[in-house]
Every structure is written in C-alpha cells, then in structure tokens.
Amino acid sequence: MTKVQGDILLEASDLVKSFVGGDGSELVVLDRLSLKILNHETVAIVGGSGAGKSTLLQILGGLDHPTSGKVLVDGQTLGKEKNQNLEWLRNQQIGFVFQFHHLLKDFTALENVMMPSLIAGNSRSIAEKRAGELLEQVKLKHRLHHKPAELSGGEQQRVAVARALCNEPKLLLADEPSGNLDSQSTEALHRLLFRLREVNGLAMIIVTHSKKLAAMTDRVLELRNGKLLEDGMESNGIE
Ligand SMILES: Nc1ncnc2c1ncn2[C@@H]1O[C@H](COP(=O)(O)OP(=O)(O)OP(=O)(O)O)[C@@H](O)[C@H]1O
Ligand SMILES: [Mg+2]
Numbered sequence: 061m062t063k064v065q066g067d068i069l070l071e072a073s074d075l076v077k078s079f080v081g082g083d084g085s086e087l088v089v090l091d092r093l094s095l096k097i098l099n100h101e102t103v104a105i106v107g108g109s110g111a112g113k114s115t116l117l118q119i120l121g122g123l124d125h126p127t128s129g130k131v132l133v134d135g136q137t138l139g140k141e142k143n144q145n146l147e148w149l150r151n152q153q154i155g156f157v158f159q160f161h162h163l164l165k166d167f168t169a170l171e172n173v174m175m176p177s178l179i180a181g182n183s184r185s186i187a188e189k190r191a192g193e194l195l196e197q198v199k200l201k202h203r204l205h206h207k208p209a210e211l212s213g214g215e216q217q218r219v220a221v222a223r224a225l226c227n228e229p230k231l232l233l234a235d236e237p238s239g240n241l242d243s244q245s246t247e248a249l250h251r252l253l254f255r256l257r258e259v260n261g262l263a264m265i266i267v268t269h270s271k272k273l274a275a276m277t278d279r280v281l282e283l284r285n286g287k288l289l290e291d292g293m294e295s296n297g298i299e
Contacts, residue, residue: 067098067099068096068097068098068099069097069098069099069101069133069134069230069231069263070095070096070097070120070131070132070133070134070231070263070265071095071096071097071131071132072093072094072095072096072119072120072129072130072131072132073094073129073130073132074092074093074094074128074129074130075090075092075093075094075095075116075119075126075128075129075130075131076088076090076091076092076093076126076127076128076129077089077090077112077115077116077119077124077126077127078127088286089112089115089286090112090115090116090119090126090129090286091285091286091287092129092286092287093116093129093283093286093287093288094288095120095281095288097231097263097265098263099230099261099263100257100261100262100263101263101264101278101279102254102257102263102264102265102266102276102277102278102279103264103265103266103277103278103279103280103281104266104267104268104273104274104277104279104280104281105117105265105266105267105268105281105282105283105288106267106268106269106274106280106281106282106283107282107283107284108284111283111284112283112286113235113267113283114235114267116283117233117235117265117267119131120138120233120265121154121156121233122138122154123156133153133154133231134153134230151176151179151180151227152180152227152228152229153229153230153231154229154230154231154232154233155223155224155225155226155227155229155231155232155233155262156224156232156233156234156235157217157220157221157224157232157233157234157235157237158220158234158235158236158237159235159236159237159239159240160240161208161216161217161219161220162220163208163216163219163220163223164208165207165208165209166207167207168204168205168206168207169195169200169203169204169205169206169207169208169211169215169219169222170188170191170192170195170204170205171191172208172219172223173190173191173194173195173219173222173223173226174187174188174190174191174226175223175226176223176226176227177190177191177226177227180227187226190226191222191226192204194222194223194225194226195219195222197222197256197259198218198219198221198222198252198256199218199252200215200218200219200222203215212245213240213241213242213245214241214242214244214245214248214249217237217238217240217241217245217249218249218252220237221237221249221252221253221256225256225260225262228260229262230261230262230263231262231263231264231265232253232256232257232262232263232264232265233264233265234253234264234265234266234267234268235267236267236268236269237249237253237266237268238250238268238270238273239269246270247272250270250272250273250276253266254276264277
C-alpha cells in the first residue's frame, strides 16, 4: 500500500469470491484480495470487463458475501452472515451509487432521497429537511417534486447521489456512476462527487473506466486476476 496512515475506515482481508458456473466449474473472481481505505481517502478501481469490480464493490458494501475473508467498516465486521450490524452499517455508514440510478419510479426526487432516512427511523420532517438540503447541494432544488421519468439522465443520477448521502455515510461506493451519461453530464457528476466529498467528509471507492475520473482520486488500483495492483492508471480497461 502506498500510504496507509491515519484512521482506517475500511479494511478487507483475504477476500475470496468464487462462483460455480453452469457446467460445474469454479470461477474464482477475487483471490485473497486485501484492501485498506482511510477516512476521507478516494480510490479508483479499474480493470477489464468481467474482472470482478462490481463483485468487489458489492462485497465491500455488504450487499454480497465473500466466499471467505472479511470486511471491517469502522472496526465492525461486515462479512459475516446473520450479522446484526449489517443492516445498520449498510444503511448508516455506506452510500451506494450504481451505473443505473435505481430510483423508485412512483416517488418524487424528494421522496426518493428521503427514503433511507425514513428507513433508518427518522421522522418525516427530519428526513424531508435532510433530503431538501442534499437536493440543493446537487443543484436540484427546482426539481424536488419531479418523478424519475420527468428528469434527465444526469439529473436522475444526481438524485441517486443525494439519496446515497442521506444518512451521512462515511463511505460512498460508486460503480461506474457516470457510465450511462453523456460527456458533459459525466464531467458535471465527477465534479459534484468531489465537491460533496469535501462538504460531507467522505471516503469514496469508485469503479470507473474514465481516466479523468481516476486521475481525480488519491489512488488508482487495478483489479486483475482476482487481486488489486497499485498504479492501475498504467493499465488497460481505462480510457
Ligand atoms: N452471480 C454470479 N454467478 C456466476 N458468475 C458471476 C456472478 N456474478 C458475476 N459473475 C462472474 O464474475 C465475473 C466478474 O463479474 P463482475 O460483474 O464483478 O465484473 P466487472 O469487473 O464489474 O465487469 P464490467 O466492467 O463489465 O461491469 C464475471 O466473469 C461474471 O460473469
Ligand atoms: Mg461491473
């Protein structure tokens, strides 16, 4: 690791993830992979299609379990099944942004952003206040009551970013957040992510094919053959 100083926010040790294919053969996607992320650090993960980037992000965020190995977020284990902390960690400590926004289509922008706060047990007025502030931060104050279908692709993705930050997570995981946007919206989203990182004191792990986005982060890691290699900027799988 290049610079492991300060407080460690996320620590993944010896992660293995394997899938059994239709023909019964085993596919090892992550092969004893380890990773440390510091508070407020930003890391880009690059690598070819099928390298396992999405699989890794899902495991780091507790949306999927590793075959073996463990993930600690803020000192708490995430990788174990039936972990009572898992829901809490997922909802409170980690925000997700995906390539496609996954907004709820029948709810307005404001309601979509409020949802994680309501799920966390906050009152409607608290959730609405926080959601309103975040939508202002992502420059969508004029679109509070629009449903996803009434928003542009870039606007939808900004709502998804606001929603990811609703419970003030320490860590934002983004899987090709701009993969579905035109170049102008892509640049705007990238600038937005880094501005929000400053305002909200976030660490970010971003899976991306974009060289520009990767260059904005503190470290670029390449996922290859199930392991993370430093200085991924030199690699393929990035444009
Ligand atoms: N549920 C599953 N069952 C079996 N194989 C899977 C499953 N999920 C993913 N894989 C396989 O694991 C490998 C890694 O998939 P993953 O989606 O993590 O790749 P990726 O690096 O995100 O690729 P891309 O850049 O195309 O999004 C792929 O070969 C994929 O086919
Ligand atoms: Mg992927």
